[in-house]
Amino acid sequence: MLEKSALILNSFLPDGGPYRLSELVARTGLSKPTAHRLTADLTRLGWLERTGAHYRLGAKLFELGALVPRRRDLRETALPFLQDLFEATHEIVHLGVREGLDVVYLERIHGHNAIWLPSRIGGSLPLTCTGVGKALLAFSDAELTERVLSQPLPRLTPYTITDPEQLRTSLEQTQVSGLAYEEQEAAKGVSCIAAPVFVAGTAVAALSVAVPRARFRPAQLAPAVRTAALGLSRALRGGTR
Amino acid sequence: MLEKSALILNSFLPDGGPYRLSELVARTGLSKPTAHRLTADLTRLGWLERTGAHYRLGAKLFELGALVPRRRDLRETALPFLQDLFEATHEIVHLGVREGLDVVYLERIHGHNAIWLPSRIGGSLPLTCTGVGKALLAFSDAELTERVLSQPLPRLTPYTITDPEQLRTSLEQTQVSGLAYEEQEAAKGVSCIAAPVFVAGTAVAALSVAVPRARFRPAQLAPAVRTAALGLSRALRGGTR
DNA sequence: ATCTTTGTTCCATGACGCGGAACAGTGCGG
DNA sequence: CCGCACTGTTCCGCGTCATGGAACAAAGAT
Numbered sequence: 001m002l003e004k005s006a007l008i009l010n011s012f013l014p015d016g017g018p019y020r021l022s023e024l025v026a027r028t029g030l031s032k033p034t035a036h037r038l039t040a041d042l043t044r045l046g047w048l049e050r051t052g053a054h055y056r057l058g059a060k061l062f063e064l065g066a067l068v069p070r071r072r073d074l075r076e077t078a079l080p081f082l083q084d085l086f087e088a089t090h091e092i093v094h095l096g097v098r099e100g101l102d103v104v105y106l107e108r109i110h111g112h113n114a115i116w117l118p119s120r121i122g123g124s125l126p127l128t129c130t131g132v133g134k135a136l137l138a139f140s141d142a143e144l145t146e147r148v149l150s151q152p153l154p155r156l157t158p159y160t161i162t163d164p165e166q167l168r169t170s171l172e173q174t175q176v177s178g179l180a181y182e183e184q185e186a187a188k189g190v191s192c193i194a195a196p197v198f199v200a201g202t203a204v205a206a207l208s209v210a211v212p213r214a215r216f217r218p219a220q221l222a223p224a225v226r227t228a229a230l231g232l233s234r235a236l237r238g239g240t241r
Numbered sequence: 242m243l244e245k246s247a248l249i250l251n252s253f254l255p256d257g258g259p260y261r262l263s264e265l266v267a268r269t270g271l272s273k274p275t276a277h278r279l280t281a282d283l284t285r286l287g288w289l290e291r292t293g294a295h296y297r298l299g300a301k302l303f304e305l306g307a308l309v310p311r312r313r314d315l316r317e318t319a320l321p322f323l324q325d326l327f328e329a330t331h332e333i334v335h336l337g338v339r340e341g342l343d344v345v346y347l348e349r350i351h352g353h354n355a356i357w358l359p360s361r362i363g364g365s366l367p368l369t370c371t372g373v374g375k376a377l378l379a380f381s382d383a384e385l386t387e388r389v390l391s392q393p394l395p396r397l398t399p400y401t402i403t404d405p406e407q408l409r410t411s412l413e414q415t416q417v418s419g420l421a422y423e424e425q426e427a428a429k430g431v432s433c434i435a436a437p438v439f440v441a442g443t444a445v446a447a448l449s450v451a452v453p454r455a456r457f458r459p460a461q462l463a464p465a466v467r468t469a470a471l472g473l474s475r476a477l478r479g480g481t482r
Numbered sequence: 483a484t485c486t487t488t489g490t491t492c493c494a495t496g497a498c499g500c501g502g503a504a505c506a507g508t509g510c511g512g
Numbered sequence: 513c514c515g516c517a518c519t520g521t522t523c524c525g526c527g528t529c530a531t532g533g534a535a536c537a538a539a540g541a542t
Contacts, residue, residue, distance in 0.1 A: 001242045001499070001530085002279075006286045009305055016308035022519055031501050036521065038243075045247045049311070053520080057309045059340065064250055065306015066363025067257035068298045070290070080353040087328060099300065109350075112321040122307025242499085242530070263488055272532050277490065294489085 004030055005038055009047065009057070014123055018054035065122070074205060075106045077235050078197075082109055085209060085228040089221060092210040094119060094194075096132035098140065098203075101148060103133040106205075115212055117187050118156065125186065126154045128167060131194030135180035135206035138171040139196045145171065159184035179222055180206070184213060191216040195229035199236045207232065245271055246279055250288065250298070255364055259295035306363070315446060316347045319438075319473050323350055326450060326469040330462060333451040335360060335435075337373035339381065339444075342389060344374040347446075356453055358428050359397065366427065367395045369408060372435030372449035376421035379412040380437045380444035386412065400425035420463055421447070425454060432457040436470035440477045448473065 011027040012019070019027070025035045039055055042048040046060030066072065078095050086093045086109050095107040102124035118125060127133035127148060137145060149164040161167045174180040182192040194208030207229055209221050252268035253260070260268070266276045280296055283289040287301030307313065319336050327334045327350050336348040343365035359366060368374035368389060378386060390405040402408045415421040423433040435449030448470055450462050 002246055002282050002286065005243055005246075006288075010301075012308060013304065014308075016310050016313065018310070020519080025519095032520080033501055033522085034499080037499080041243050045243065047247075056311070057305060059309060059311060059345075060251075061302065062306045062309040062312040063254065063345070063363040063365075064298060065303045065309075066361070067253060067255075068300060068303040068306075069257050069259070070297070070300060071303040072257065072362075079350060080355070083327065083350065083352055086324065104300075104304070109320060109324065111324055114321070120307070121313075122304045124304075245530095261488080266488095273489080274491085274532055275530080278530080 004028070004034065005042060005047075008035065008038055008042065009061075012057050014120075016057055018051075018056045020053045021055070024055065071106055074236075078107065078205070078207070078232050081228045081232045081235070082107055082207065084231070085207065085224055086111075088224045089209050089211075091221075092117060094132050094208045094210065095205060096130075096136070096207075097205045098127065098133075098136045099124060101127055103127055103130055103136060103206075105132070115187075115190055115210075117190060117210055119186075119210075126156075128153050129156050129160045129182070129185040131180050131182040131186075131192035131208035131210070132206040134171065134174060134182060135194040135196045135208070136203050138174040138180060139198075139203035156186050157184055157188050159188070161185055179226065180208075181218070182208075183216075189213050193218060193221050193225055195225045197229050197236065198233045204236070205232070245269070245275065246283060246288075249276065249279055249283065250302075253298050255361075257298055259292075259297045261294045262296070265296065312347055315477075318476050319348065319446070319448070322469040322473045322476070323348055323448065325472070326448065326465055327352075329465045330450050330452075332462075333358060335373050335449045335451065336446060337371075337377070337448075338446045339368065339374075339377045340365060342368055344368055344371055344377060344447075346373070356428075356431055356451075358431060358451055360427075360451075367397075369394045370397050370401045370423070370426040372421050372423040372427075372433035372451070373447040375412065375415060375423060376435040376437045376447035376449070377444050379415040379421060380439075397427050398425055398429045400429070402426055420467065421449075422459070423449075424457075430454050434459060434462050434466055436466045438470050438477065439474045445477070446473070 007028040008024055011024060021035060021039060025032055039048055043050050046058045049056050049058045082093050082095055090111055092110040092114055094105055096103040096105045104124045105119050105121050108119055108121050127137045137148060149168060153162045153167065155162055178195060180194040184191060189212060190210050191213050192208050192210040194206050196203040197205040209225055248269040249265055252265060262276060262280060266273055269276065280289055284291050287299045290297050290299045323334050323336055331352055333351040333355055335346055337344040337346045345365045346360050346362050349360055349362050368378045378389060390409060394403045394408065396403055419436060421435040425432060430453060431451050432454050433449050433451040435447050437444040438446040450466055
């Protein structure tokens with residue numbers, strides 16, 4: 001019952017629908033009457049919304065999701081630093097954390113005419129081909145790095161690094177510089193520079209700036225990203241101090 | 242089963258816990274074994290998280306909540322305008338929509354040393370004592386206004402307007418000016434100016450700037466808020482045009 | 483050390499979730 | 513205009529699994 005409801009709701013990942021009843025049946029493997037009854041129940045609870053034949057995730061989930069402490073608290077204290085970074089660069093700014101072998105984005109702010117990127121708030125991407133992901137991976141347990149490098153590296157663009165050794169040297173470079181670079185590995189034509197956020201010696205998050213390749217100027221961006229990451233690290237350590 | 246799970250999750254509103262099992266039992270009215278079993282199930286699904294004796298809302302809800310189309314789409318197209326408004330003012334910027342007799346906040350951005358406000362992303366406040374709420378109410382059906390005015394107006398501060406006639410004239414003023422003012426009605430020491438966002442003649446959202454009373458300069462803020470609201474209106478109407 | 487509160491396990495009962503099947507509504511193509 | 517295919521909805525008998533009282537264990541409190 002609960003598990004079947006979770007099947008339905010999870011079938012909206014990663015892009016949120018909308019889906020018709022028969023599509024949900026196909027995606028979940030539930031029987032038609034069961035899916036029908038459950039979608040009706042979920043709609044009454046506000047977890048789904050129905051317009052005509054189309055089901056979408058419901059507003060109640062938005063309210064609950066915004067309260068999730070592990071996400072909300074970090075996002076809240078990070079926001080001023082993300083704003084600083086945006087104001088300094090006027091490029092797309094990300095905040096992300098690690099979840100298993102993926103990065104989950106907690107925040108993503110941008111201005112007008114923002115270029116397309118696969119990153120979404122609440123969405124996940126591989127650690128291996130994103131700026132935020134590489135910053136997190138470079139400062140995680142060596143054990144995790146080995147696990148990631150030992151399996152095939154997912155490819156998002158023709159420029160995605162899929163050779164483990166090449167990725168390893170890239171990670172080693174960020175370990176010495178404290179900055180992760182990513183060039184067209186997640187989206188064609190866009191490069192990215194990221195820095196980890198440390199609390200008690202472990203990288204708990206990372207933030208990044210994504211820039212169209214044409215106007216990618218690492219020398220300008222690096223100090224801004226590093227400054228924001230250090231500021232956030234300090235804020236997380238010391239409370240409001 | 243589903244309903245009881247919803248009882249548990251909803252009992253985390255409005256501030257997200259954490260709660261112990263016995264607190265959840267008290268908040269939901271469920272029996273102890275049932276609550277125990279359901280929290281275990283919800284934890285397996287990632288809808289709750291447990292650290293020691295404390296339950297919190299889980300990361301899966303954050304992922305699902307971020308996908309809710311009715312919230313995500315509006316937030317996404319509004320963000321650049323909210324950034325403009327923040328950059329112009331460096332004060333707390335809100336985006337909200339109406340949900341019943343409340344306003345629900347979709348976005349809330351701020352810088353360092355932000356003052357305290359009761360508004361939270363995903364949280365709701367009365368339409369009657371918030372800038373965003375008054376902007377929405379002033380441009381809704383007269384029927385809704387009458388319904389709101391006919392019942393006792395909730396009070397958040399000593400300055401909250403609780404006299405229906407006083408609120409009515411305030412709403413009439415915003416109808417002619419296109420701007421809603423709120424002075425210490427939601428939080429002591431903070432004033433707010435808001436403007437509605439129109440699509441096809443109806444106010445679908447509103448955005449606002451909240452400012453410490455000491456440096457509240459309406460003449461500076463009004464054009465910025467109005468400009469952002471008009472820009473967002475146009476963007477919602479015309480797509481990317 | 484005793485009492486109180488909280489968390490966990492067990493189990494007999496029966497409520498209700500389940501899905502096959504049959505029906506109704508919708509849209510498409512001939 | 514009619515039939516066909518598909519989707520959505522209702523029905524209902526079966527059997528599963530959720531339910532909560534009770535008893536037990538663990539953790540604080542006095």
